[in-house]
Amino acid sequence: MPTSLGxxxxxxxxxxxxxxxxxxxxxxxxxLGADQTIEWLRKKKAVGLKVIGLPGWSVPVEIVLAxxxxxxxxxxxxxxxxxxxxxxxxxxxxxxxxxxLGAESLSREGLLDVAVVPGTCDWKRKLNDLLAEDTKVxxxxxxxxxxLGFLSxxxxxxxxxxxxxxxxxxxxxxxxxxxxxxARVDEAFAALHRLRRHPxxxxxxxxxxxVEEALMRDDLSRWTxxxxxxxxxxxxxxxxxxxxxxxRAPRIFLAGSPVIWDRGNLVHLIEKAGGKVxxxxxxxxxxxxxxxxxSPARDDVxxxxxxxxxxRSCFCSAVGEDEGLIxxxxxxxxxxxxxxxxxxxCGRLQMRMSSFLRRARDSGIPSLAVETEGDSNDTERLxxxxxxxxxxxxxxxxxxx
Amino acid sequence: xxxxxxVDVGSTTTKVVLIEDSQVLAAEVCATxxxxxxxxxxxxxxxxxxxxxxxxxVRSVVSTGYGRKLVDFADEIVSxxxxxxxxxxxLHRGEVPVRTIIDVGGQDSKVICVDRSGLVTNFxxxxxxxxxxxxxxxxxxxxxxxxxxxxxxxxxxxxxxxxISSVCTVFAESEVVSLISQGKSVEDIVAGLHKSxxxxxxxxxxxxxxxxxxxxxxxxxxxxxxxxxxxxxxxVSLIVPESPQIVTATGAALVASDSLSDKASRDRIKPxxx
Ligand code: SF4
Numbered sequence: 001m002p003t004s005l006g007x008x009x010x011x012x013x014x015x016x017x018x019x020x021x022x023x024x025x026x027x028x029x030x031x032l033g034a035d036q037t038i039e040w041l042r043k044k045k046a047v048g049l050k051v052i053g054l055p056g057w058s059v060p061v062e063i064v065l066a067x068x069x070x071x072x073x074x075x076x077x078x079x080x081x082x083x084x085x086x087x088x089x090x091x092x093x094x095x096x097x098x099x100x101l102g103a104e105s106l107s108r109e110g111l112l113d114v115a116v117v118p119g120t121c122d123w124k125r126k127l128n129d130l131l132a133e134d135t136k137v138x139x140x141x142x143x144x145x146x147x148l149g150f151l152s153x154x155x156x157x158x159x160x161x162x163x164x165x166x167x168x169x170x171x172x173x174x175x176x177x178x179x180x181x182x183a184r185v186d187e188a189f190a191a192l193h194r195l196r197r198h199p200x201x202x203x204x205x206x207x208x209x210x211v212e213e214a215l216m217r218d219d220l221s222r223w224t225x226x227x228x229x230x231x232x233x234x235x236x237x238x239x240x241x242x243x244x245x246x247x248r249a250p251r252i253f254l255a256g257s258p259v260i261w262d263r264g265n266l267v268h269l270i271e272k273a274g275g276k277v278x279x280x281x282x283x284x285x286x287x288x289x290x291x292x293x294x295s296p297a298r299d300d301v302x303x304x305x306x307x308x309x310x311x312r313s314c315f316c317s318a319v320g321e322d323e324g325l326i327x328x329x330x331x332x333x334x335x336x337x338x339x340x341x342x343x344x345x346c347g348r349l350q351m352r353m354s355s356f357l358r359r360a361r362d363s364g365i366p367s368l369a370v371e372t373e374g375d376s377n378d379t380e381r382l383x384x385x386x387x388x389x390x391x392x393x394x395x396x397x398x399x400x401x
Numbered sequence: 402x403x404x405x406x407x408v409d410v411g412s413t414t415t416k417v418v419l420i421e422d423s424q425v426l427a428a429e430v431c432a433t434x435x436x437x438x439x440x441x442x443x444x445x446x447x448x449x450x451x452x453x454x455x456x457x458x459v460r461s462v463v464s465t466g467y468g469r470k471l472v473d474f475a476d477e478i479v480s481x482x483x484x485x486x487x488x489x490x491x492l493h494r495g496e497v498p499v500r501t502i503i504d505v506g507g508q509d510s511k512v513i514c515v516d517r518s519g520l521v522t523n524f525x526x527x528x529x530x531x532x533x534x535x536x537x538x539x540x541x542x543x544x545x546x547x548x549x550x551x552x553x554x555x556x557x558x559x560x561x562x563x564x565i566s567s568v569c570t571v572f573a574e575s576e577v578v579s580l581i582s583q584g585k586s587v588e589d590i591v592a593g594l595h596k597s598x599x600x601x602x603x604x605x606x607x608x609x610x611x612x613x614x615x616x617x618x619x620x621x622x623x624x625x626x627x628x629x630x631x632x633x634x635x636x637v638s639l640i641v642p643e644s645p646q647i648v649t650a651t652g653a654a655l656v657a658s659d660s661l662s663d664k665a666s667r668d669r670i671k672p673x674x675x
C-alpha cells in the first residue's frame with residue numbers, strides 16, 4: 001500500500017497506543033452505544049430516579065443533580081435510531097437531529113422524563129415543536145449577554161421546573177454537593193486537555209472526543225474516576241515516549257459546529273489525513289481549560305454564580321462569541337493550523353466562520369473552512385482537502401515558515 | 402536526479418509523466434474509464450515504452466488525483482493540490498513567479514495560492530456541484546452537439562455573448578435548450594457558457610485572493626474561449642502551459658523526486674549503527 005505523504009511511517013509508530021492506555025479507552029468507547037445507555041438508565045428508573053435529557057455539558061447540570069435527576073446526553077451518537085430521520089425536516093442541523101433521535105429513542109423505551117433544549121439557535125428552538133408531541137420539553141432561554149441578573153432568575157425558574165419533575169426541590173445544600181461533583185468533572189477534563197498540550201501525548205483527538213461523548217452516558221463519578229486513571233496512564237506513557245518533532249503530526253485546532261461521533265466524524269478524517277486534533281472549542285474543552293476564569297461554581301455554589309458558567313458555555317462554538325479563548329488555546333497548544341467546521345444548516349456559524357478564519361490567517365495560522373452535512377457522503381472530496389491542508393502544514397514546517 | 406513517475410488519476414483522464422534530470426522524458430494521457438488501476442498500469446507501460454526505459458529503472462512513483470489511492474504500484478500518494486502547485490511552479494520559469502494557480506478539472510476546480518518560494522499558503526475547491534468544472538462544459542457541449550475541443554474556437558466568433566444565469570448544470574441545460582429553440586446563435590451561447598464557468602471560478606479566486614502571476618491549467622485550459630473568459634472575469638493575463646493537462650502529474654513526479662532527495666539526506670545524517 002502506498003503511504004500518504006501526510007503520514008510518515010515513523011509517525012505511525014509513534015501513534016500506536018500502549019495496551020494499558022488502549023484498554024482504558026475501551027471503557028469510554030463502550031459507553032457510546034445506545035444499548036449501554038439504555039441499560040444504565042433502566043437501572044436508574046428501576047430505583048425511581050427521573051431521567052433528564054441534555055444536549056451536552058453546556059447546560060447547568062448542577063441543577064439537574066441537585067434536584068436528584070439523572071443527566072443523560074442526548075446529542076451525538078444515536079445512529080441506531082436513524083429510521084426516525086424521515087420525520088425530520090430534510091435541512092435540519094445534524095446536531096439538532098441527533099438530539100431529536102436521542103430523545104425519541106429514550107422516550108420510546110420509557111426512559112426519558114424531560115428533554116432540556118437550550119434556545120441558543122433556530123434549530124434548537126425548532127426542536128421544541130418537533131419533540132413536543134411525545135416528549136416533555138423544557139426550554140432554557142438563550143442568555144442575553146452580560147445580563148447575569150436575568151439569567152439567575154431564568155435558572156431559578158429552570159430549577160423549579162426540574163424539581164416539579166423529580167419531586168425534589170433544589171436546596172442550597174444539594175446544590176453545593178452537585179457543584180462539587182461538577183467541579184470534579186471539570187477538573188478531570190481540564191487535566192486531560194492540559195495533557196494534550198504535550199507533544200508526546202498519545203491521546204488522539206478522536207480519543208478525546210470519545211471521552212467527551214461518554215460523559216453523561218454513565219454515572220458522573222464513574223466517568224471521573226476512569227478519566228483520572230486515563231490521565232495517569234497517559235502521563236506515564238508520555239514520559240516514556242521520545243519526541244521526534246519533524247515527523248510529528250501537525251497540530252490542529254478544530255473550531256465551529258460540534259462533530260457527531262458516528263456520522264462522518266471530522267476528527268477521524270483529520271487524523272486519518274495525518275493531522276492531530278489537539279484542541280477544539282466544543283463545550284468541555286475550552287470551558288474546562290480556562291475554568292478558573294469562567295466556572296465560579298467550583299468554589300461558590302450560590303445560584304448567583306451559576307449564570308456565568310452557563311452564559312460562557314451554552315453556544316455550540318466560541319466562534320463569534322468568545323474568540324479570545326480560542327486564540328489563547330491556539331497559542332497554549334502550539335497549534336499549526338485551524339479547521340473551521342460548519343454544518344450547511346447552521347446559518348449562525350456560517351455567518352461568523354469566514355471572519356474568524358480570516359483573523360486566524362492574519363495572525364499567521366493557516367486555516368481551512370470545511371462545510372459538511374454531518375454524514376459520510378462526499379467523504380473522499382473532503383479528505384482530499386484535508387490531506388492537502390495537512391501537506392501544506394508539513395511543507396511549512398519543513399521550510400521553517 | 403533519478404527516474405521518477407507521477408500518476409494523476411482524474412475523473413475524466415489519467416496522466417503519467419516520467420521525469421529524469423529535470424527533464425520530462427514522457428507524458429501520456431488516456432481516458433480513465435471504469436477501471437482506474439488498469440488505466441494507470443497501461444499508461445505507465447506506454448510512457449516507459451515511448452521513453453525506451455524499463456519499469457525497474459523507475460526509482461519512485463507518486464500518485465495523485467481522485468483515484469490516487471487505487472494506484473497499487475505507487476510508493477506514495479499526494480493530494481492534487483500539492484501536486485498541482487509543485488508542477489505549476491516548476492513549469493513556469495518566467496520573471497514574475499506564479500502566485501495564483503487555477504486548475505479546472507473534469508469534476509472539480511481549485512484555486513491555489515503559493516508564496517514566493519512556491520509553498521502553498523491557501524486554497525479553495527468547488528463544492529459537490531459540477532458548475533465551474535470541465536463537466537459543466539462537457540454536458541452542455543453534448544446538448545449543443547459540438548465537440549468539446551471545438552468550443553473555444555466557436556466562442557471566439559461570438560458577437561453578442563448571451564447570459565446563462567443558471568450555475569447548476571441541470572438548470573443550465575434547460576436554459577441552453579430554450580436558447581436554441583429561440584434561434585440564438587451557437588457562438589453566443591457557448592461564449593455565455595464560458596462566462597458562467599469563469600464567474601464560478603472567479604468566486605473561488607475571490608475567497609483566496611488574487612495575486613499575479615496567475616497560472617491556468619487542467620484539460621479545460623486547452624480551450625481558448627475559456628482562457629479569454631477567465632482573463633476578462635479576473636482582469637489579468639493568464640499563463641497557460643503548453644500541455645495544461647499534465648501539470649498535476651508532473652508535480653507528482655517532482656514530489657517523488659523530492660522524497661528521494663529527502664530520504665537520501667535523512668540517510669546521510671543517520672548515525673552509524675553500533
Ligand atoms: S451547529 Fe449551529 S444549527 Fe446546529 S445546534 Fe449548533 S448552533 Fe444550532
